[in-house]
Amino acid sequence: MPATDDGDPADHFAIDTITDASERGYDTILSLKFPYNNASFPEPGSAEMDAELDRLDQVLPTVMGKVDIITIGNEPFIESLPAERDHRLNEFYETVARHVIDHRAEQCGQNCATTLYMGALNRLDLENRRTPATERWMRFVRETPEIEGVDIHPHVPDGDNVQAFLDYILPRMRADQTFLVTEFSLxxxxxxxxxxxxxxxxxxxxxxxxxxxxxxxxxxxxxxxxxxxxxxxxxxxxxxxxxxxxxLHDQMAMYRETGRLAVATYGxxxxxxxxxxxxxxxxxxxxxxxxxxxxxxxxxxxxxxxxxxxxxxxxxxxx
Known part of the structure; x- marks a missing residue:
């Protein structure tokens, strides 16, 4: 998202590449990355938050209805100050998500080709990553009808650790929701x-x-x-x-056996x-x-x- 300050987002290499791929018939996912690991989250209603939403308003018309999936966030519990991985993180991303939802409804219509996910959660195999803020993240995903599900990034020291991700997210989503795995590795x-x-x-x-x-x-x-x-x-x-x-085969079998996998991608x-x-x-x-x-x-x-x-x-x- 900060790259929008450097010029028209349509000219940015990532968006140009993904929209070109979409036009050539490929299925596409775009993650909206908000790097706040060196600065505090702006408060909803503040001038700083308004500036962030203005950035969204520059990006969304270029991609909405063109890419198949927009993931709201990249790795919020890494791209944030450790002390602010609490309600402040939730309030920021919920504000962003509602803005994206409203834009899609107003500009893309009821049958918009772009679906929305919240992303992405890391290291859910560690108990200290399953926090009240993570619980609120999943509750927002579950209780927001316009959100199709959640993204996870299982970078782990052992393939068996990934089961903890699935055990955490699946019971906390609606039965009709699915999940993305846009990154995973050992x-x-x-x-x-x-x-x-x-x-x-x-x-x-x-x-x-x-x-x-x-x-x-x-x-x-x-x-x-x-x-x-x-x-x-x-x-x-x-x-x-x-x-x-x-x-790779072991992981994909695990994801697919849930019956809830939307897309998995690999480096x-x-x-x-x-x-x-x-x-x-x-x-x-x-x-x-x-x-x-x-x-x-x-x-x-x-x-x-x-x-x-x-x-x-x-x-x-x-x-």
């Missing part, structure tokens, strides 16, 4: 293994010292991208990684932020990606090389 599991020693077989085959750590090999791939074979060998020679080889490609200032303490989002342009040499003609997950990702499209 990033915190990967991070636990960055300082593991690599396999002797990989070290010998590719000339690394036997005491080389996982993060150092990834750093070498960032510095000079590996061949597809070498990157594949690195991952498949790592027992900790291969223990999770069925992660498609590595980006610059994932590799910048690489260290053993960096969150290894790059290990999630379907395509690996920053750790694997290009196939040529601008084609990024796939990472480990392409086969699973592709098969799930046909599931």
């Amino acid at each position: 990033v915190w599991y990967w991070k636990q293994h960055l300082q593991d020693t690599i396999s002797p077989e990989f070290a010998q085959k590719y000339g690394f010292h036997t005491d080389t750590q996982v993060w150092e090999v990834i750093g070498a791939a960032i510095e000079e991208p590996f061949s597809e074979r070498q990157w594949h060998d690195f991952l498949t020679s790592s027992a900790w990684f291969m223990e999770q080889a069925t992660f 498609f490609k590595q980006d610059n932020l994932m590799v910048r200032n690489w260290s053993p303490n960096k969150d290894p989002w790059l290990l999630n990606s379907v395509f690996a342009p920053y750790t694997v040499a290009s196939r040529g003609s601008g084609m990024a090389a796939p990472g480990f997950w392409l086969e699973s990702f592709r098969s799930l499209q046909n599931g």
Whole structure:
């Protein structure tokens, strides 16, 4: 949302990309991101809140009725000051949600092609994330007829932890509501293994010292991208990684078995932020990606090389 201060939202690369995809027949989801992790939430009725709603009024006409789903919020319980993850967070997002609902009713009509979700909740596997503010969030979702459901982002240290997300949200929604999973991964599991020693077989085959750590090999791939074979060998020679080889299928089965999943999406490609200032303490989002342009040499003609997950990702499209 802050990008609206820099010019016409229709010209912003994210909105231009998503509206172009929509026009070409793709189903699309747009999350409205309100980063308040370095500033207090504006109070409803204040000049600051009016300015935020003015930003919405710049964005919504460009996307309403064009994208299939608008998610109101991105990660509110992360993109906020820790001390304000209480009623102040709820009041801000409820005000925003009602403004979006009113705009849709006035400008897009009863049969508007865009549905609305509230998003997204993180780390519901941790008891300290299930707070009174989280309860109020879910109550607003349940009691607001225009809201279709809630978005979740299960980034977890263990795939089994995701059940706690479903156990929390499903009983707190109306029977006709569904949920989104617009992000999910094992990033915190990967991070636990960055300082593991690599396999002797990989070290010998590719000339690394036997005491080389996982993060150092990834750093070498960032510095000079590996061949597809070498990157594949690195991952498949790592027992900790291969223990999770069925992660995508396991997760999608869990979501689909609820009968309440609307859409799940998965991280498609590595980006610059994932590799910048690489260290053993960096969150290894790059290990999630379907395509690996920053750790694997290009196939040529601008084609990024796939990472480990392409086969699973592709098969799930046909599931």
